[in-house]
Amino acid sequence: MVLANENYIKLSDSHYIEDIEKRVNAYKILHPNEKIYRIGAISPSLPLPLDAVKSMQRAVEDLSTINEFRGYGPAQGYDFLIDKILKEYRSNFAVSFEKECVFVSSGSTTDLANITNIVSSDNIVAIADTIDPAYENTTVLNGHAGKLKNGKWSNLVYLQCNESTNFLPQLPTERVDVIFLSNPNNVTGTAIKRSDLKRWVDYAAENESLIIYDASFQAFIKDENIPGSIYEIKGAKKVAIEIRSFSKDASFAAVRCGFTIVPNELQACTFGGKYVPINRLWKKLIQNYTNGVSYISQRGAEALFTRKSKTEISELVNYYMINASLIREELNAMGYRVFGGQNSPYIWFKIPNSNTSWKFFLHLLHDLGIVGTPGIVFGPENDRYMRFSGYCNRNDLIAALKIMKNNF
């Protein structure tokens, strides 16, 4: 009999998105004619920038002619896209990398999931406690997490990130090897300032730790004290991998394209004390786990760097951010304690009285037709919170907020 990889058994079968959909579908069966307001969406709701559409149409044409047809592309991505990315880092963040440091990806999920495969499972991995469950789940699947005790994994270090810290993660109080940081945080919508991020980079330099910096929401940053890239911080090239996505700002969630920067300065160590470049380890993973990224997606991503696309992307981001500020304003007016929504499309708020988050979720759904995300799916300490998002339709949002206010 084939033996199962037991790391895959350790992880719970339930996934929060499915858990929410099950309840929404049950409600729909009971109330087929009731309008549902989806204020918890995690996916952008507006269509692609026009240049990206045209560029992908041309790419399909390319593949239909004998002269322009292509088979497998370079495993790390095409130069036409990598050059645009390098140029953006030079002009926006005043930092340059050698070409081989950029790895085009089919979205950041895969890279975030794979990254712990290139470091030893003897490492201590730290995650903020409150953060997207994907980092913890993939660390479990990759065999780094140890045993589950009271909802926490024994080999993970949970960094305090709750109301008492304004939902900003606190530096580890012990030595850790790998740190996942998501800035802005996609659960709470909160973001780490440049001066604070410097402390993380300094910690990592001092402790020879590796920071996995998920900057998927960098386009939503409005406050100039919040860095758009960790490489704005001096010394970050020696300690950080940066992971980016075109999904959340440029509506690429279904197209699938992003990129990861693995600087040549990053090193890991063997048990024998030998230093090895992390870039080389990552390259091996990419060469053997993927066969490159779709040519069509990469041509689409290339077109996101035109001036026209940049304008369109900032309009998309503005739409979501205006939604986010509407949510903030109304929830504040209703007296809720509100976090996020200023540098991220996500709003995180404390639910009234002593409701649990599933109870509050069901009240919103059954009594008002509103769907949010209950905080408990982001850890047991978050059962007094709820997440809304600016990714919703503006008219639906306005109607939903009015219903909430009238019922308040």
Ligand SMILES: *Cc1c(COP(=O)(O)O)cnc(C)c1O
């Ligand atoms: C959505 C999201 C991702 C994954 O995005 P891809 O579509 O896989 O590029 C990664 N990190 C965070 C924080 C996200 O919210």
